Amino acid sequence: MVGIRSYGGYVPRFRLNKMIIFGSMGWLNPANIMNAQGEKAVANFDEDAVTMASAAARDCSTGIDRSEVGGVYFATTTASYRERLCANLISGSLATSESVRTADFTGGLKAGTTALIAALDAAAAGSANNVIVTAADCRLGKMGSVQEFMFGDGAGAVMVGTDDVIAEYKGSFSTGHDFVDHMRGADTKYDRQWEERWIRDVGFGQFIPEAINGLCEKLGMAPGDFSKIIYPCYYGGARKAINKKMGFEAENVQDTMQAQIGDTGTAQSLLMFSRALEDAQPGDKLLLVSYGSGCDALAFEVTDAIKKFKPKMGVSGSLARRADLDNYLKYLVWRGMVPAELGLRSEEQRWTRWTLMWRSHKAILGLTGSKCTGCGEPQFPPQRICVNPKCGAVDESEPIVLSEKGGKIFSFTSDMLAATINPPSMYGVVNFNGGGRYVFDFTDCTIDDLAVGGPVEFSFRVKHRDDQHDITNYFWKAVPVVAEGA
Amino acid sequence: MAEGIRDKVVILGMGCTKFGERWESAPEDLAVEAFIECLEDAGIEKKDIEAAWLGSHIDEINIGKGGNFLGMALKLPLTPVTRTENFCASGTEAFRGACYGVASGAYDIALAQGVEKLKDTGYGGLPDSPAFGQMQAMIGPNASAPGLFAQLATAYSAKYNVPMEKIKEAMAHISWKSHQNGAKNPRAHLRKPIPIEQIMGAPMIAYPLGLFDCCGVSDGSACAIVTTPEIAKKMKPNQDLVSVKALQVSVSSGEEALFTDWDGAGMLTTRMAAKKAYKEAGITNPREEISMMEVHDCFSITEFATMEDLQISAPGTAADDILAGFFDLDGQIPCQPDGGLKCFGHPIAASGLRMLFEMYNQLLGRWPEDRAVKDPKFGLTHNLGGVPNQNVCSIAIVGKN
Structure with missing residues (x-):
């Protein structure tokens, strides 16, 4: 049986109430009051599509031995690199084997499901198994644009395989249309969209039914056969029209999650799919549709195994982990939309040495340290001579992945001098659970969340940006585990 | 069995510039200023110097690499110059090189000089540089020196269950005391007494360190000319001599940064170097025998923790000693009688020799009464370079011959 083996998601912790945007930019386009409902999920200053996709992929591999992972497919239209395979960054962060099929899927917003079909086909063909498909986007609209209100940041992920399948794959149908409702040129930062009435009526209104009908015809099914229909469309009116046209009941x-997250681009269908799987029951028939430069439609049937898998956070757990971003200008500065003076200290050059990055890629991407086989002490970064003064064994160690160990804060500070786009810079020494220590940046927190002995988890983040050479570097940060307020 | 450096080397002369924002001065100007004073104090000629050691730390913004700088700035006649770089111990390392050169019998007279020109960066604080190599530059925290040292306070508070309020109070007393002392010193950069309330109420730099818990960055140079006791006695028959009692260095082994035994509340290196230095100097009870100290107060919390690391204060009791005035100028062991890094700023490689300059002059009774330490016997200097979990510590003890 080929199908979905596990699922996960990620929604960044910060949420920007859309009325805050309207309060700042409503003067430019008062009609945006119609779009100013709810909030949008906003990537933290050290998050991007790669880090969010990594988080969703980790979530979807909860409890699964990552040495089994046979592929990592990453879908996005906001990759940090045009040449450098981001899927390798994600597989590196998962510390999978490197005998793995990695690919980036991009261009249109349907790339998330296209990657999923590619993974399902590979599993069916027996050429790759346990392929993680993770999609994330962090798209920008200009200040005061409709897109700024409609877009949100997030990621969804599923693992595709032939064992322990929780949702059996029944088939797919795809269309490809050079229908340019949204576009960004190769060197363009902001989304540009054509008239919304056209997007609504022709884009969503015609292409989604076209894909659904195409799939049903191919599989000999009717739209009404599905217990849950998952399709993106952030126009409420258009959704109602599509539901009516296809005969879908609203509860199906x-x-x-437009009012909680916003439209997450290539991630949207997988994020919704992942959320739907949280509630799915054995026997449910799921219809998954994507939209953007055409559509993919896929059919699944949920199996008894659905009861055996639960992601660590899931989309709903991630949604519940939230904090207000109550400052629109901070959002603009984080996204590089307005220039901010970070001080001359921030202008010091830091070269990325690619020879070093390769030599140490398992430590940097996978938080892989060494565990002394003499005394058993884990250490990071890997050491040739054991750091335990009572041991000192030479070259007697094995790799140990520390990213999932969590840890406890040993010491901390909150620093107003270090140059950062998000002062104060918070960091401190963290003792890994099970041994070993290193000094990490803290993120997704305030100083009030830091206490000696406090628990942390690790998160793969943007560590450093070299704007001159357009290099984004990634490493792990420590996230204090805090009880979320209402 | 090695017998150490005790009483084998004597300081013949010293020099020290005014420290501060020396916008007008090139590093060469600073070097010449300290050197000329030192040469006159030693009563020798340039040609008598057989070898020199030059301390400097931050290559990028300072004097570059190698020993050429000193040879060319001072026009030393093709003299051997060795550059020493060992973080904040760089100046004391230059001194150690010169002392060992003399003690070994290789040279009769040697020069140790530290020079650091930092105020060409354009911003406050130490220059940002990959101090721990390229790997740490990629994955280490987005940190500054205050934040890395500030963590001593959070770890100390947790270990000894001393409330942060009390630590803050003791740290404020440290800075208050150093400003009191520095105000009297014409060579200090900051010469203003600061009220405790202003220190306590200052803006936060890196929790829990406020503005006055941090020393500044400045430019400066200091130097020493050393020789054997025999030569010194011949040259200065009617004068007290200051002799070297101990020189110790200790460097982190990685256990602080990567192994979980270290308590984070003090420096293992200082504890080790102090133990060895007291043994070398023949000191058995430092709290009773040390007369005065210049310690590495890059941040008030560093000085705080160092009082315990040096075995002056018992573990967990530094705050009590500090608040009781034990380290004030009129206390039992005056600490930073010249104002310390707090008032001099910290031109890295000049600091160690600046501290020795203070001990040397105090021992010779050269300072006016309002800042003189009474009847000093042993003076201790201490540098701590790097950060608490990976650092270099140097300790020197000097005393009357």
């Missing part, structure tokens, strides 16, 4: 249609 998966919520877009």
